[in-house]
Amino acid sequence: MAKYKIYKNPANGYTERVKDGFNWVVFFFGPIWYLFNGFIGQGIAWLLIAIIAGAPTFGIGAFIVWIIAGVKANKSKEKAFLNKGWIYVGYEDEINQNKVS
Known part of the structure; x- marks a missing residue:
């Protein structure tokens, strides 16, 4: 089962989940994930390196x-969030367990 890290924007309280581990979307779709997540420079760089x-x-x-990019994408x-x-x-x-307790 995948584990997700939670990041919270202190300005508006919005939370975002980031999978801990390998990013399969990057492995299969490469620079598209980087572009949609605002990492335009990194997406272009990974594409050039792959070519x-x-x-x-x-x-x-x-x-x-793309295996290496998949390992590094979530980090x-x-x-960027930090x-x-x-x-x-x-x-x-862990957060859900604390809410139940």
């Missing part, structure tokens, strides 16, 4: 690049 790595290796290099999102002043609240299941 450069994939061209001489008949796509195998690009496959490896990039977490870092840099914008969002507060890390905790893991979703």
Whole structure:
């Protein structure tokens, strides 16, 4: 079962979930996830790296690049939230357990 970290915007109380671990959407759709999440520079950079790595290796290099991007994507999102002043609240299941208790 996937674990999600919760981040809260202190200005308006809005919360956002970030999956802890590998991002399968990035693996399959690559730069599209980066573009929709506001990481335009990173999306373009990953795409260029995948093209450069994939061209001489008949796509195998690009496959490896997207695995690495999938590992790093959620950490990039977490870092962006923290840099914008969002507060890390905790893991979703821990928060729900505290509400029940």
